[in-house]
Structure formats: C-alpha cells, structure tokens
Amino acid sequence: MCGWAAIxxxxxxxxxxxxxLDEFDKRLKHRGPDGTGRRVGPGFAVVHRRLAIVDIKHGQxxxxxxxxxxxxxxxxxxxxxxELRRELERNGRRLQTRCDTEVLLAMFVEYGAxxxxxxxxxxxxxxxDFRKKSEGEFHVARDHxxxxxxxxxxxxxxxxxxxxxxxxLAVPGIDRGLSPDGVLSYLIFRYVQAPITxxxxxxxxxxxxxxxxxxGCITRWRFWDIPQLDVARAVAEDEAAEILYLLLxxxxxxxxxxxxxxxxxxxxxxxxxxxxxxxxxxxxxxxxFNVGFPETNEFEHSSFVARMFGQSHECFVTTVxxxxxLFPKIVDALDEPVADPAAFPLYVLCAxxxxxxxxxxxxxxxxxxxxxxxxxxxxxxxxxxxxxxxxEAFLRHSWYFPESxxxxxxxxxxxxxLRNSSYFAERNLLDGMLAFDLKTWLPExxxxxxxxxxxxxxxxxxxxFLSRRLVEFAMSLPASLKIKHDIEKRVLRRAFAKRIPxxxxxxxxxxxxVPLPQLLLRLRDRFMDLLSASRKTDLEEILxxxxxxxxxxxxxxxxxxxxxxxxxxxxxMQWYDCQFGLQNTTA
Numbered sequence: 001m002c003g004w005a006a007i008x009x010x011x012x013x014x015x016x017x018x019x020x021l022d023e024f025d026k027r028l029k030h031r032g033p034d035g036t037g038r039r040v041g042p043g044f045a046v047v048h049r050r051l052a053i054v055d056i057k058h059g060q061x062x063x064x065x066x067x068x069x070x071x072x073x074x075x076x077x078x079x080x081x082x083e084l085r086r087e088l089e090r091n092g093r094r095l096q097t098r099c100d101t102e103v104l105l106a107m108f109v110e111y112g113a114x115x116x117x118x119x120x121x122x123x124x125x126x127x128x129d130f131r132k133k134s135e136g137e138f139h140v141a142r143d144h145x146x147x148x149x150x151x152x153x154x155x156x157x158x159x160x161x162x163x164x165x166x167x168x169l170a171v172p173g174i175d176r177g178l179s180p181d182g183v184l185s186y187l188i189f190r191y192v193q194a195p196i197t198x199x200x201x202x203x204x205x206x207x208x209x210x211x212x213x214x215x216g217c218i219t220r221w222r223f224w225d226i227p228q229l230d231v232a233r234a235v236a237e238d239e240a241a242e243i244l245y246l247l248l249x250x251x252x253x254x255x256x257x258x259x260x261x262x263x264x265x266x267x268x269x270x271x272x273x274x275x276x277x278x279x280x281x282x283x284x285x286x287x288x289f290n291v292g293f294p295e296t297n298e299f300e301h302s303s304f305v306a307r308m309f310g311q312s313h314e315c316f317v318t319t320v321x322x323x324x325x326l327f328p329k330i331v332d333a334l335d336e337p338v339a340d341p342a343a344f345p346l347y348v349l350c351a352x353x354x355x356x357x358x359x360x361x362x363x364x365x366x367x368x369x370x371x372x373x374x375x376x377x378x379x380x381x382x383x384x385x386x387x388x389x390x391x392e393a394f395l396r397h398s399w400y401f402p403e404s405x406x407x408x409x410x411x412x413x414x415x416x417x418l419r420n421s422s423y424f425a426e427r428n429l430l431d432g433m434l435a436f437d438l439k440t441w442l443p444e445x446x447x448x449x450x451x452x453x454x455x456x457x458x459x460x461x462x463x464x465f466l467s468r469r470l471v472e473f474a475m476s477l478p479a480s481l482k483i484k485h486d487i488e489k490r491v492l493r494r495a496f497a498k499r500i501p502x503x504x505x506x507x508x509x510x511x512x513x514v515p516l517p518q519l520l521l522r523l524r525d526r527f528m529d530l531l532s533a534s535r536k537t538d539l540e541e542i543l544x545x546x547x548x549x550x551x552x553x554x555x556x557x558x559x560x561x562x563x564x565x566x567x568x569x570x571x572x573m574q575w576y577d578c579q580f581g582l583q584n585t586t587a
Contacts, residue, residue, distance in 0.1 A: 209221065
C-alpha cells in the first residue's frame, strides 16, 4: 500500500519536474513512510511513496524491466500474484523477488494493458512503455471495484495523476474552482460520484477503467464492470453457501500476503465475525479492534466473537468531545469531502491500531453484494410500479437527498449526476439496487473513506469480500438467495450457520453508530462561523446560503430534524477551510 503521483508532458520535456516531485513527495508521505523513489524520463516524471509490507527488502518502486524501456509504480496489492507468477515462470520468465510489484511489471511486459484484466486485488497503476515509439505510451488503471483511488488533472501543457487530491492542488497556477456538478453530487449523496470531483479541473479515474495516453491524448477503456446476467445461476442454497464459504476462505488466505502485522476491524456483526471465523480456521492469529461511544457501542458482541475465535481484542472508547476536537484534522485527512459520520470514530481507532499493526482486514462489500441494508427490503416491499418511482424510493431510503438542488444556485445538472442509474434500471429490482451501490456508494464513499483515513495513519486496509471472483459469483446468484421473507443475506447466513452462533447471525445490523445529533450540536458554533466565512468564498457562487440559513434555523430551533443535511454542509465548509482557508473560523 503506497501513494504515487505522475506528470506527463504533452509537448517536449518537463520544465519543473524536480520541484513538483518534491512537493508531491511531501504531500503523499503519510501513504508511504518507509521509502521514496522517483523516475524522470523522456516527457514524464513519477514519484512513489512506499509502505513496506510485501518483500520489504526488494519491493522498491519505481520498478523497470532489464533495459529500462518499461516501468511502473502502483498502489495496492495483487492477491493472485502467486498464481500469475507461476504462469510467468512456466512461460520462461525468471523473477528475482517475492513481491507482487515485480509480477505486475512482468505481466505488463508480457501482455501490455491486457494484464490489468487478469489481476485480482486492489490497485492503481501508472505504467510507461517505450518499446515501440520514442515518445512512449502511458497507462493508468484503477482496480475492478475502485478500492484504491486515483485523480487526474489536465491542462494545455501536461497531464497529472495522483493517489490523492492534495498532491494535485500543489501544482502552481492550478484552477481551484469548485465544480457545481461536484458540489451538487456531494449534497445529494454525501460523497462525489466518479468521474467528477469537487473541483471542476480534476476528475477521478473510474473503477475497472484504464486510461491510455499517447501524444498527449487520452483514451479511456473499461476492462471490468458489474456483471449483468440475463439468467441467474441455477444453484441450490446449500451449494451456493458452500461455494461462497470457499471463495471467502480463499480470499482471506490470499490477503494474508506480506511481512507486516495484521489486524481485523471486528464489530461482532455477521461480516466481520465471518472473517474472524475464517482467520481462526486458517490458523491466522491477528489482533481485533473495535471503537464505540459510551452511549452506543458493540463491545459486548465483538468481545464475545474474539474470545470464541481466540483473537486478542481491543475496544476503544471515543466521545463526542474528542471527535469535535479532532474535527478539522479528520476532514483534512479525508482529502475530498465525504460526509460519512463513521469516518470520524474510524480515525480515532486508526490512531490506536497503528501501535500494533500495519494491515487491517475489514468486512466492506458484503452488504452491497448480498442485500444487507434495510433500504433494499423497504423498496422491495413497497415495489412501486413505475421505474422512476422505484429509483426515487431507493434514493430516499438510502438517506440520499435528491431535493438538494434547493441548496445550490446555477445550472448544475441533476440528470448528469444520475448517470449511474442505468446500473439500477437494467436489472431486476434487487440486483439493480446492489449494482448501483457497488458502482457508487462502495468505491466513492466506503472505500474512499477507508483509504484516506487508514492511509493518514500509514495503515493498509484489505477487504476479503471484494475479491473479484467472489463479487462475480455473488452477482450471478438469484435474488431469492440474498433476500427472501425479509431475511437479508440469506446465502451468507447459511454459509456460516454451523460456524457462528445464531445470536450473531440473527442480530440486527447496527453499523458504525455515531451520535450525530449530539455531535452537530457540539459543533454548532463552528458551523455558524464557517457559514458566515463561506459567504466570502467561491462557495457563495454555488450554495444558496439563504436556504441553508432557513434549514439551520429550523433544526437548531427544534422545528425540524435536519441533522444529516446540515452535517453534510458542515463537512463541505470545513474541507474548504482546510484546503483554501476561511477567515474568522473557530478553533
């Protein structure tokens, strides 16, 4: 797990490469405190920060082939690298290290951009190839589900890529203007849906996509997408449950790669308990961790599961006051505004976990594959006849705010922001909701939050449910194996029915519960100060502050509960303050 940034000159050589690489290196250091490397080549330059986990002695990047014509940097892990290594060796290639970087480079040398289609893991890659033409060609790729992020900036002179937005903001003279579409996307979803970002001049490479750059021109290709099947796999529930268990076991085993200490985020719910169960059966001992508030936590359940599977468990308590004190620092760590309240206790937990581990397993992805969220059941039970009504009901029950157009001025296009609705419309109702969330909520909220918060503490997050093979299997199953008779994640429950106590499998989903009303009240003065200062910035050109004033007045006067909407605005204003500065804000 690392971070990288790259510059490609559109015409001729780069004039300011060394200065920019120094700045990128500094801004990405938290992603890779164990080492740095750079390469300045014909018309391009790249810097890499390394968090050493796999083959610590030999995994330095950038890495190039023998004659230096092909090279790459990447962020992430290739979980099927051992399988790919054996294939390469059968083809006559001799590899010198135990690291997945060398395997990825050899795959790229052997197969070119088609190599990305063969990878099962989490990654963003920047690769260069000068074998055919002196001006070279470049490739950027993001993994199938977007577990790792990569941003892009282009102007008349150069194209820049980076693992984080903050590095691109270091480019001298960059247009820092906000994107009206990006702001509206954020206000509707509480995160910004790719490919747009909160800034009008920066985009995000979408999940399962690679970019090809040659002669300063970009071509985009999708090498993987959410599977869409005309007919679901015909399989009995017991058989599907056993296949699922074996795929998840394979994924957990593969994700033990590396030489660094590992841990597990253990809430005591079904997903994390399933991973704990598999770690135990694979004789993998890892520390387990949980965080909660005095008034709301799952410590009893997580401690019970840890004892059952013989794992060392740590529970950490945070408070509203602690989160309020860390609020600016946590928003800054997010890099781009994400209003998921769970990011804030996760930040506190990461500070504790870093004392013990470098790698952290987590259960993200299960709900989006097997129907674990309550909104799925709500929409299925209501089942409005009209397709548009179904989608609107799904958005409302997902705690999105389609009416957020009232928070903005100007010509922002809501229809453009719903470009991913085709994933919903082209499938049966349940699979449509799951596909939409796998394409949007999962990569740009859950995984974005996990990446930025964990990497701010130099921790690597791994997600066993997001194995490509497991995702493809899950999306091939009939809806009845996911939700039936109001029982969600049926096939997953069956997979662990004889391995985990019924009290865990039947426990209602709690999630990362945060006392948000109390937290917003505690931050009320900061909210009002930021609201006042924001009127003197670019935010004033986009946000309708009179409407926001009215919504805030209704909330703080206790006439209407607008907690989540105001929290979303607060995070946006605090992010702007962190990046560009506001005056008269409270400490």
